[in-house]
Amino acid sequence: xxxxxxxxxxxxxxxxxxxxxxxxxxxxxxxxxxxxxxxxxxxxxxxxxxxxxxxxxxxxxxxxxxxxxxxxxxxxxxxxxxxxxxxxxxxxxxxxxxxxxxxxxxxxxxxxxxxxxxxxxxxxxxxxxxxxxxxxxxxxxxxxxxxxxxxxxxxxxxxxxxxxxxxxxxxxxxxxxxxxxxxxxxxxxxxxxxxxxxxxxxxxxxxxxxxxxxxxxxxxxxxxxxxxxxxxxxxxxxxxxxxxxxxxxxxxxxxxxxxxxxxxxxxxxxxxxxxxxxxxxxxxxxxxxxxxxxxxxxxxxxxxxxxxxxxxxxxxxxxxxxxxxxxxxxxxxxxxxxxxxxxxxxxxxxxxxxxxxxxxxxxxxxxxxxxxxxxxxxxxxxxxxxxxxxxxxxxxxxxxx
Numbered sequence: 001x002x003x004x005x006x007x008x009x010x011x012x013x014x015x016x017x018x019x020x021x022x023x024x025x026x027x028x029x030x031x032x033x034x035x036x037x038x039x040x041x042x043x044x045x046x047x048x049x050x051x052x053x054x055x056x057x058x059x060x061x062x063x064x065x066x067x068x069x070x071x072x073x074x075x076x077x078x079x080x081x082x083x084x085x086x087x088x089x090x091x092x093x094x095x096x097x098x099x100x101x102x103x104x105x106x107x108x109x110x111x112x113x114x115x116x117x118x119x120x121x122x123x124x125x126x127x128x129x130x131x132x133x134x135x136x137x138x139x140x141x142x143x144x145x146x147x148x149x150x151x152x153x154x155x156x157x158x159x160x161x162x163x164x165x166x167x168x169x170x171x172x173x174x175x176x177x178x179x180x181x182x183x184x185x186x187x188x189x190x191x192x193x194x195x196x197x198x199x200x201x202x203x204x205x206x207x208x209x210x211x212x213x214x215x216x217x218x219x220x221x222x223x224x225x226x227x228x229x230x231x232x233x234x235x236x237x238x239x240x241x242x243x244x245x246x247x248x249x250x251x252x253x254x255x256x257x258x259x260x261x262x263x264x265x266x267x268x269x270x271x272x273x274x275x276x277x278x279x280x281x282x283x284x285x286x287x288x289x290x291x292x293x294x295x296x297x298x299x300x301x302x303x304x305x306x307x308x309x310x311x312x313x314x315x316x317x318x319x320x321x322x323x324x325x326x327x328x329x330x331x332x333x334x335x336x337x338x339x340x341x342x343x344x345x346x347x348x349x350x351x352x353x354x355x356x357x358x359x360x361x362x363x364x365x366x367x368x369x370x371x372x373x374x375x376x377x378x379x380x381x382x383x384x385x386x387x388x389x390x391x392x393x394x395x396x397x398x399x400x401x
Contacts, residue, residue: 059137059145060338060384071340072125072190073364076332076393081121082400092365094259095121096329096395100314105399107201107318117401119317120202123332124191127392128210129298130184131291133166135217138184139337139387140210166279167386179281179290183222183298185214188391201318202398205309214302216279225276232277232304238266239275247273254369260328268296269369274326277301288335288376291388295333296368299392300326312397332393334365335376338385341365365393 079088081095083103088094099121106114130139136146166181187207191197216222221231229235237243247267254260254269261267268274271293272283277300281290302308309320310327334341342364366375380386 057383058134059132059139060387061139061141071336071342072391073334073342073393076125076334076342076365077123079122081119083118083120092123092363093257093332093367096259096312096327097262098329099312099395100317100397102314102317105317107399107401115401117201117399119397120400121312121395121397122202123393123395124197124202125188125391126394127213128186128188128336129295129333129390129392130186130387131181131294131390132184132387133181134387135165135182136215137182137387139389140184140186177282177284179283180223180279181291181294183214183216183279183294184212185298185302187211187213201401202396205320213307214298216298221277222279225278225280228276228278232275235275235277239273243267243275244273250369251371254367255371255374260367260369262328265300265325265328267369268293268328269367270371271296271369274300277304286372286377287380287386287388288372292333292372292390295388295390295392296326299331299368303327312395314397317397317399328368330395331368332365333368334391334393335379335388336391337387337389338381339376339379341375341379365391 073092075092078092079086079095081087081099084101086095100119102119104116105119106116109115128140130137132139134145138146167179187205188210189203189205189207192203192208193210197203221228243266246264247269250261250264250267251270260269266274271289272281272285274293274297277297279294279297281293283290283293299308303326304324306322306324308323308326310316310323310330311320312327312330315321363375
């Protein structure tokens, strides 16, 4: 459990509830709670890195108490929508198309008795996605390498199936280079951990602590495109030049600052094609772009498996529902390691001029498929900065009671 450690660092915030007088008052109160949460974390910490593995370079570990709390993009919680009133004081994108537009709502309690409430929608930090080279390297944990016997010289195949050692590799036989990474998918209900928000219908799927949900090392379909075809035969329709060409429209949309096109569900904007849903990318692009694509693929893969749900819309106010194709407008991402997009010392404020983490347009989170030239093409460090951690923000509509 992470809660005791977080409480030692941040103190124990008092629980806050919501009444239901007027929409403007509710939205303002909700916004004040989120903005005030930035003051719970220490303001003056800097990023430190510890390393484990071969030569101390293959499995870096960022001191996550310093990174994952002080470098959270708190302004990414906005826009907030309460009883149909939208507040977007930091200009961090928009609510998804099809978000709940009703004012009143009701959900059944444990006894099956309907309970009246008001609608609310907001972005919440929901998951952490690690994209790493070394199998079983947990850069978000102090233990880091959870299987220290795995080494490239101990029979592990580098790029040809089995437990694959990831990274970028130049190939002489084919027209493009090849990239592969291992991916770990963690629950990270930060608002629940900090006890900023406690309404049961708005909690992150009932999760109350950081927990590991998925490891690509245990999934044989993550390494083999042919094996994944039998699980997702629709990939034959989209993993081809025509499908890639259609993704250009999604890239232009996200680069212009608009929401992704959900009709092109097989596209990840400027990052490439979501299919096949494996860790293999035929690409000569940058590491931020490739690792972002693999993070998006794992979300799409879990939706396809029924393990990730749609959490916005009038039909999802009481609980999320299975949605087999990824609702791209439901998600935004923010890089946490090796170079965080945000500076959590002042919620919604850009990093100071001269800071190498600074975004040109002062955003600290981005939609799936947003061009890395606008948020992170430069966010890589040789050696200790070639593994990546992204915070996944998920838009949630819920019924405040």
